[in-house]
Amino acid sequence: MLPRPFEIRARRPELADCVTLEMAAVDGQPLGFAPGQFTMLYVHGVGEIAISISGDPTASDTLTQTIRSVGAVSNAVCDLQEGQMIGVRGPLGTAWPVERAIDKHLMVVAGGLGLAPTRPIIYWALANRDRLKSIDIVYGTRSPEQILYAQQLLGWSTTDGVRVGVTVDRAGHDWTGRVGLVTDLVPAMLRDPAETVAMVCGPEIMMRFAAQALADAGMPEHDIHVSMERNMKCGIGWCGHCQLGPHLICRDGPVFPYPAVRDLMTVWEL
């Protein structure tokens, strides 16, 4: 599976170490993806990394991805400028089961950069608002300065039928919002546990406790979905680098029903 050449059409700094790239296929064939899927981004001569797609699934002519600069390859991706080329394989992996939220309350729980892989759900939900009972976005991050897509969160919070709850782990005196763990905010925003579908993405410990909080509040576990992260290399289930128990995250995930991975979350060295 060869990378397809894409051109960087726009580069938008998000946080101090985080950039959003908008890319377009050189051959003009749109990528097309479902919320939750990822691509392998290849910087020529440097290497390849798995990155979740964070754009609007209906805007298929543009591939939008938010990347945090944490190592050699992601640094190189973040350094790319408008007009430069990048290789793309994908879309890969499983999708958020957004259709299950129709006629129900949708709760998106995101932590840190976990908002990026869940943003396509939010775009989808806003486009299908009349088919959902409500949309609740619960977001936790490190500090007010680390809030991803801050302007969008603000905009969504003023949209009919949408509630946005933001909490940070620590803040200065000038922050008037909530300070505390995202898992504390989850039960406070849950409307009707039996009629809710939840999509959870963030650091694995955060997902574990958030999913537990949802289940403790009365949500059926099969209505909770999580996006797992492991060391993906091939992206198509060949190399085994991203094995998690019986699953290969790149092939069987990254999105899983919570019951499929719940017990694996507490197993050491998986």
Add this chain to the structure above:
Amino acid sequence: MADSKFKSMADILAAHPLFAGLDPKITDLLAGCATNAHFLDGTYLFKADGPADTFYLLRSGEVALELHLPGRGRLTVETVHPGHVVGASWILPPYRWRFDARAVGTVRATGIDAACLRNKCDADPGMGYQVMQRFLPIVAERLQSTRLRLLDLYAPPAEVGRAL
């Protein structure tokens, strides 16, 4: 004819999640220690190292628990929201607050005289046990929340898999 909208202090206490479902005899006793409290935006419910003589059941508004760090100013370590409790240091000696509690927006609360409540708990250990059963989960939840935040979950990860 009594105003049907009038709520006694025992009713107010029974309606708060902390004491909801408690034996009415106990909420009647607790009501003797309770008063209504009101704080304007930016004023302090209490300050660190002050005597933990009154804690608050929050009915509306938000409260920021803060600590002043020399050279860094005031930092908010947690916010408390309606339906929750402001202050736990009244339970154990030396009965002194550990943090400042600042009203964010107008705060309406029920203040509980801590010495009064401790005396009633001492006099009736059965009641004291039930009151502590209501407080212990709050303390445990805050401990767990604090421990998880100590992990700094959102710190930049090593470059593995999806770059969250």
